[in-house]
Structures are given as C-alpha cells and as structure tokens.
Amino acid sequence: MKIATWNINGVKARIDTVLDWLKETSPDIACFQEIKSVDENFPRQAFEELGYNVETHGQKGFNGVALLSKLPLEDVQRGLPGNDDDEQARFIEATVSTNNGAVRFGCLYLPNGNPLGTEKFTYKLEWMDRLIAHAEKRLAEETPFLLLGDYNVIPDPVDAKNPENWFDDALFQPESRQNFRALLNLGFTEAVRNCTQAEEIFTFWDYQAGAWQKNNGIRIDHVLLSPQAADLMNGCGIDKRVRGWDKPSDHVPVWVDLAA
DNA sequence: ATGGCTTTGGTACAAAGA
16 A cells, blocks of 8 residues: 655645646555645545545645545544644544554644744644644554654755755754654654665755755655554655656655555 | 745735745
C-alpha cells in the first residue's frame, strides 16, 4: 500500500497537476495540505472518478487539508485536539482497514511560524506541543499509525541546500527543531532518512529567484511512522520530477510503501 | 532585498506563504 503526502498549494489552481500525478503514481492514500478551499468547493468528484474516497477539512482562503483513499475512510477526525479556540484547518485523521490490519494516519499542515517574535511563532510552537500530546496518545495504542504532512521544519543542516539562509527563519529555529526531535523521540521512525543516506534530498523549492533551477531546496515534508507502522515499511520516495511540471506546487510528494 | 513568485479573495491590492 502506497501512502503519500503533498502540499499542493491550492486545489483550484493545481487540479490538473494533481490529477496527472494521481493517474501516474496511483497512490492508495494521498494526504493533501494547503487545499485553500472550503469543503463545499473542493472538487471531490474529479477524485471520486479516479476511484478515491474523499474527506476534507477546509477553510476559506488558506490552509486546509484533505484525504484521498481507495479504501473506505473510517473514524474521520477533523482538527488537532487540545485547543478549542484554534480555527485553522490543519489536521485530519482517519483509519483504513487493510488485509493486514487497520492503519491510522494523520495529515498535518504545521504552522509556518514566520516572522519570529510574533504570535505566529508562538502559535507554531503551541501547535507542535499539541501534536506531541496527540501523538503520545496514538503511540500508546501500539498499532500502525503514521503522521504525514508539511511540518514546516528543517530538521538538520543537511536538509537545506544553504542552511545559513535559514538561521533567522521559523523553519530552522532551535525551538522548532527541538520540538520536531521531541516528536520523533516518542518512538517514531522518520521515513526518508531511514530509506536513503543521500544528501540534497529536498521537498520544497521556492518559486522565486530560480530556486528550483539552482536546486536551492529544503526538506520540510515528512512521514513519521509508529513502531508498528515502521515494521511494515518496504520503501519510500520523493517525486522530485513533479516540481519541474507545468503549474507546479512549490512542494513535491513524499511517499512510503507499506506491507498492508 | 522589505518575498525577487504564486494563490486567494474579489475585482484593486493585500495577505499569506517559507
């Protein structure tokens, strides 16, 4: 079973690109971030025609996450628990029942946090605290569980072409990286670093200043697996070529293959 | 470079993104 995550940067602008990618790669599950659409306007029919069940958690203008799955999506939960005042649509979670048992997965769009010194950075760290608390509960269930999405965190210097350019950025702050490590240290396996030792593995290239042409990228989209999910992992990959397509998102898909 | 592009909302630019 192939399960992928992709920040598509607007479903309305990206629909043709996303459909091309689905037809070409045929993931069993796809987690999308930044759909930038309310639920009513999400083009669910186009995805249903490709055989996907669709669940969304959107809002007007920005943010928003969506789940596509060839298997039925069960026990869908919208929103990250822990703060009833948080109105930003950044988390959706569901379960699929496979021949090899149930797999639960969360699709997340972690706050960017820029600029530093504002409530946006505080919100990022608070959101990460809530993600850690939620993940701790899920891990206690000791079942296959994945957290996939745009984490907006550059974990280590090797995850940026030019790490020095990110010293004053929320994505590479010590607090952001520390919270990401705290999440990992609960017991998750981070897919890509466990599938390859290669350097210059990125998932985002800015639209500006020829970042793609210079391979001036960062690795901020991640797949985390519970021990029970990691035991099922057969492989992983990054669909880098998609960044070179017409009308690309600034992010590319990241996927894992599970024996489920 | 103060985001150098891109998307959205709404129909002129402002906000947001990373």
